[in-house]
Structure formats: C-alpha cells, structure tokens
Amino acid sequence: xxxxxxxxxxRKKEVDEYIERYLPQDGEGPSILREAMRYSLLAGGKRLRxxxxxxxxxxxxxxxxxxxxxxxxxxxxxxxxxxxxxxxxALDNDDLRRGKPTNHKVYGEAMAILAxxxxxxxxxxxxxxxxxxxxxxVSIMEIISREIGINGVIGGQVMDIESEKKxxxxxxxxxxxxxxxxxxxxxxxxxxxxxxxxCDNKTFERLSRAGGLMGLAFQITDDILDETSTPEExxxxxxxxxxxxxxxxxxVYGLEKAQEEAxxxxxxxxxxxxxxxxxxxxxxxxxxIVKRSY
Amino acid sequence: xxxxxxxxxxRKKEVDEYIERYLPQDGEGPSILREAMRYSLLAGGKRLRxxxxxxxxxxxxxxxxxxxxxxxxxxxxxxxxxxxxxxxxALDNDDLRRGKPTNHKVYGEAMAILAxxxxxxxxxxxxxxxxxxxxxxVSIMEIISREIGINGVIGGQVMDIESEKKxxxxxxxxxxxxxxxxxxxxxxxxxxxxxxxxCDNKTFERLSRAGGLMGLAFQITDDILDETSTPEExxxxxxxxxxxxxxxxxxVYGLEKAQEEAxxxxxxxxxxxxxxxxxxxxxxxxxxIVKRSY
Numbered sequence: 001x002x003x004x005x006x007x008x009x010x011r012k013k014e015v016d017e018y019i020e021r022y023l024p025q026d027g028e029g030p031s032i033l034r035e036a037m038r039y040s041l042l043a044g045g046k047r048l049r050x051x052x053x054x055x056x057x058x059x060x061x062x063x064x065x066x067x068x069x070x071x072x073x074x075x076x077x078x079x080x081x082x083x084x085x086x087x088x089x090a091l092d093n094d095d096l097r098r099g100k101p102t103n104h105k106v107y108g109e110a111m112a113i114l115a116x117x118x119x120x121x122x123x124x125x126x127x128x129x130x131x132x133x134x135x136x137x138v139s140i141m142e143i144i145s146r147e148i149g150i151n152g153v154i155g156g157q158v159m160d161i162e163s164e165k166k167x168x169x170x171x172x173x174x175x176x177x178x179x180x181x182x183x184x185x186x187x188x189x190x191x192x193x194x195x196x197x198x199c200d201n202k203t204f205e206r207l208s209r210a211g212g213l214m215g216l217a218f219q220i221t222d223d224i225l226d227e228t229s230t231p232e233e234x235x236x237x238x239x240x241x242x243x244x245x246x247x248x249x250x251x252v253y254g255l256e257k258a259q260e261e262a263x264x265x266x267x268x269x270x271x272x273x274x275x276x277x278x279x280x281x282x283x284x285x286x287x288x289i290v291k292r293s294y
Numbered sequence: 295x296x297x298x299x300x301x302x303x304x305r306k307k308e309v310d311e312y313i314e315r316y317l318p319q320d321g322e323g324p325s326i327l328r329e330a331m332r333y334s335l336l337a338g339g340k341r342l343r344x345x346x347x348x349x350x351x352x353x354x355x356x357x358x359x360x361x362x363x364x365x366x367x368x369x370x371x372x373x374x375x376x377x378x379x380x381x382x383x384a385l386d387n388d389d390l391r392r393g394k395p396t397n398h399k400v401y402g403e404a405m406a407i408l409a410x411x412x413x414x415x416x417x418x419x420x421x422x423x424x425x426x427x428x429x430x431x432v433s434i435m436e437i438i439s440r441e442i443g444i445n446g447v448i449g450g451q452v453m454d455i456e457s458e459k460k461x462x463x464x465x466x467x468x469x470x471x472x473x474x475x476x477x478x479x480x481x482x483x484x485x486x487x488x489x490x491x492x493c494d495n496k497t498f499e500r501l502s503r504a505g506g507l508m509g510l511a512f513q514i515t516d517d518i519l520d521e522t523s524t525p526e527e528x529x530x531x532x533x534x535x536x537x538x539x540x541x542x543x544x545x546v547y548g549l550e551k552a553q554e555e556a557x558x559x560x561x562x563x564x565x566x567x568x569x570x571x572x573x574x575x576x577x578x579x580x581x582x583i584v585k586r587s588y
C-alpha cells in the first residue's frame with residue numbers, strides 16, 4: 001500500500017527547503033517586514049497547495065525544479081497572505097493559527113496587513129523567476145487572478161464575513177463560500193501544475209473538474225474536523241466556526257451528511273482521475289483529503 | 295503655450311471612461327465587494343499613474359487602446375488598493391480621502407481590507423486582458439511586482455509606519471520612504487508605458503531615471519502641499535502628516551529647501567527627457583508636478 005502520509009511528509013520537507021531558499025534576503029525590504037512574512041510562512045502548514053502543483057506537473061513526466069518550484073512555492077505565499085488577512089481582528093479575529101499566535105498578535109495589525117499584501121505581491125515576483133516560457137507564465141497568472149479574485153477566494157471571504165454578520169446560512173450560501181474560498185484555489189493549483197507541464201485541453205478539463213471536487217471535499221472535511229477534533233489536533237479552538245456564526249457545511253447539512261458528501265465528491269474526483277495515466281499519487285492525495293486527521 | 299491642465303483633464307476623462315468600462319459587472323463577485331471597489335476607484339483622483347503610462351507609450355507613436363488601456367487602468371487599481379489599506383485605522387487612520395469618507399468609514403474595516411486585496415488581484419486580471427504579447431506582459435508584471443513589493447511601495451509603507459511609531463525622522467529615513475512609497479511606483483508607470491511601446495534599452499534607462507526623479511519630486515511636493523494648502527484644496531486636514539509624526543521632507547529639510555529640491559529634481563528629469571524625441575508632454579507633466587495645486 002502506498003504510504004501517502006510518508007509521501008506528503010517528504011514533499012512538505014522539499015517545499016519547506018525551497019521556501020527557505022526563496023525567502024527575501026538581508027537588505028531586501030525592511031527587516032521587520034521580512035520577519036513578519038517569514039513568521040507566517042514558516043509557522044507550519046501541510047503545504048498542500050504547492051504539493052498539488054508538483055504532483056500534477058509530475059503526472060506528465062516532468063521534473064524541472066527551476067521551472068516548477070517558484071510556481072509551486074508562490075501558491076504557499078498566496079495561501080499565507082489569505083490566512084493572515086483572514087485572521088485579522090476585523091475579519092475572523094483569530095489569536096491562534098496552526099497552534100501559534102497569529103501574525104497580528106505578534107507584529108500588530110498594521111504589519112499583518114502589510115505582510116499579507118507583501119506576500120501576495122512577492123508571490124508574483126517569485127513566480128516570474130520560473131524558467132517557464134512567457135506564454136505559460138501568462139496562463140498561470142490568468143488562473144491565479146481568476147481563482148483568487150472577486151469570483152474566487154476574496155469573493156468567498158466577503159460572503160463568509162457577510163453571512164456571519166447577517167447570521168445567514170443555507171445551502172446556497174455555503175456552496176457559494178466553499179466553492180470560492182477553498183475549492184477554487186485547490187483547483188487552481190492543479191490547473192497550474194497541468195499548464196506548467198503543457199498538458200492537452202481534454203486532460204486539463206478533467207484535472208480541473210477533479211480539482212474542484214477535491215477542493216470542495218477539502219473544505220467540507222475542514223468543517224467536520226472543526227467539530228470533531230481536540231484543540232491540540234486543530235491548533236486552534238474547535239467548534240469556533242459554528243459557535244461564531246460561520247456558515248459551515250455541518251451547520252447546513254449535519255455531520256453525517258457532510259461526511260457522506262465529502263466521500264461522494266472524492267469518489268467522483270477519483271473516477272475522473274482514473275481516466276488520466278500516471279495520476280495515482282494525485283488519487284492518493286484525493287483520498288487522503290477526506291481521511292486526514294490533523 | 296501648452297495647456298497642461300486641459301490636457302490632464304482630458305486624459306483623466308478618458309481614463310475614467312475606461313475605469314467604468316472595465317469595472318466588474320453584475321454577477322461577478324459579491325455585490326457589496328463590487329460596490330466597495332467601485333466607491334474608492336471612482337472617489338476622484340488625478341489618474342496621474344495611468345496618464346503617465348499612456349503619455350510614455352504615445353512618445354513612440356503608438357496608439358492601440360486594446361493594448362494599453364487595460365495596462366494603464368490596472369495601475370489605478372493598484373494605486374487605489376494601496377490608498378485603501380494606507381487609510382485603515384491600524385495604519386494612517388484617515389477618515390477622509392479626496393474630500394470623501396475613506397473606504398472603511400463607509401464599508402467597515404473587514405470590507406476595506408478585502409476590497410483593497412480585490413483591487414490588487416483584479417489589477418492583474420485586467421492587465422492580462424491587454425492584447426500585448428506574453429513576453430511584454432511578463433516584463434510589465436516583473437516591473438509591478440518589483441516596484442510595489444517589499445523593495446517598493448509596501449517596503450516604503452512599512453518604514454513610514456515604523457518611523458512614525460518610533461518618532462524617527464532623518465534624511466536617510468525620508469529618502470528610504472519617499473523613494474519606495476511614491477517614486478518607485480511613478481517610475482514603474484513610465485517604465486511600463488515604455489515596455490508596452492517596445493522602446494530600446496538606452497531610452498528605457500533614461501525614461502526610468504527621469505521617472506524616479508519625477509516620482510520623488512511628486513512626493514516632496516505632496517509634503518509641501520500638506521503644509522501650505524487649505525482643507526478644501528487638500529481634501530483632508532492639512533498639516534496632519536507633520537503633526538501625526540510622519541517623517542516628511544519638509545520636517546527634515548524645511549519648506550524652502552524642500553521647494554528647491556523638488557525644482558532641482560524636475561530640472562534634472564526634464565534635461566534627461568530633452569534627449570528623447572517627442573517627450574514634450576511628459577516634460578510638461580514633469581513641470582506640472584511641482585507647480586500643481588490641488
């Protein structure tokens with residue numbers, strides 16, 4: 001049996017090495033800003049998004065680190081940017097993230113806002129260091145700006161905040177939030193890996209669909225874990241999403257149906273991936289998404 | 295004599311029309327987010343940055359709106375993103391901008407943070423709609439991520455906040471802040487116009503140098519106007535930068551020396567531009583930068 005946990009641990013180690021390597025060096029920007037960016041980038045994390053870029057890229061037999069690593073690590077920059085802003089007092093007001101004080105608890109709100117901004121901007125700086133040709137870089141940037149923008153992650157965050165404020169939660173709202181806030185970015189990472197590898201349109205469409213399903217299953221599983229984990233497992237207070245008035249899948253559909261749905265989405269993703277050669281590891285990751293515990 | 299005020303007014307009108315045209319439409323993203331983005335984008339402004347892109351591009355006899363307008367308007371998106379975040383309570387805590395309530399005063403802090411994020415991300419979405427070839431788009435993105443990132447605008451903002459907090463202000467600090475927070479972005483707009491037009495390396499270097507000088511003169515003039523304008527002219531409380539502990543050129547060098555320096559920088563910029571054919575309008579803009587009143 002494939003050791004998916006061991007695989008993810010190895011890939012995380014590799015991604016972490018490149019994160020360290022690419023981090024801004026002494027003399028680049030104010031030192032306090034570098035420190036704040038570094039703090040959140042290195043505060044743990046599964047590195048799922050970069051790993052999805054890498055695993056998808058490698059399906060096509062590619063293995064050029066100069067090409068793909070800047071692109072993969074850039075996704076972790078973007079993810080960290082969204083987390084720092086999400087945790088701010090004006091938004092989710094979280095004191096802990098991955099078991100550590102959030103960025104604004106350590107560096108103050110002003111620096112947390114600017115460190116988030118900086119991570120997003122520097123993600124493009126990093127991405128553009130890839131040796132991929134300009135047309136592929138442009139396609140990748142198109143995916144990022146579409147999947148992170150007002151119809152993607154940021155749009156989802158806005159709806160998340162609004163629904164919480166208005167105490168509105170129903171199937172339509174939770175679908176809107178989860179599709180945009182989480183699924184779109186997970187899908188983007190898989191699309192980016194495929195574009196970088198130069199995959200054909202038909203395979204791209206399939207990977208994109210599988211990615212969206214995996215992303216939604218990932219967020220539903222997050223909602224489930226928020227209810228069922230211990231504080232140690234979760235790295236923050238469990239049940240906070242529900243009690244704070246967040247619109248979650250578990251709140252709308254209940255725990256059991258949420259588990260069923262996540263399982264169903266992954267089965268569908270795997271059956272799409274069955275039609276793509278060499279996608280075994282991506283299938284293992286898909287399976288792991290619903291099986292994982294923190 | 296060339297009517298620079300009339301010219302800038304005309305170009306602003308043109309830019310405003312394209313801003314309206316490019317704004318996200320109904321159905322794209324949550325309506326409250328579109329509204330918050332729109333509010334700050336359309337809350338006035340000279341549109342200096344897009345105009346610098348256009349004027350520089352046109353030096354080379356180019357006039358393809360499909361190519362250049364998405365790129366020019368994207369700079370106003372980015373500028374507005376930096377203003378919204380700059381005005382936040384955790385940063386400059388400004389209630390007024392261009393005579394109107396700031397974004398967070400109208401939409402709340404959470405939405406202001408996310409609207410800023412969205413404008414920045416959507417600037418890339420917009421930019422990528424340009425019909426410019428991928429290699430030029432990549433070069434433009436490289437300029438943006440360099441000049442806005444930790445060594446550019448964001449780095450300058452961090453130093454601005456830090457120097458205010460620590461009440462530190464001296465020539466080294468004010469140069470650091472002004473070079474990065476303002477000059478680098480003004481220079482970027484001129485560089486972007488030049489790249490879009492396909493200008494040669496030697497001319498690019500000259501334009502870049504002139505742009506840096508114009509940008510620094512622009513910020514010094516801002517510092518001067520902050521001391522010498524009425525609230526109506528300024529659209530916000532005059533003298534606030536000085537009294538709030540901001541490190542300004544006037545505070546370090548005094549009013550008279552600041553005026554001299556701005557004049558000197560512009561003279562130098564104009565003398566560089568003298569060596570570039572058809573740069574008359576850019577020279578007029580350079581002159582206007584130090585002569586302007588609000």
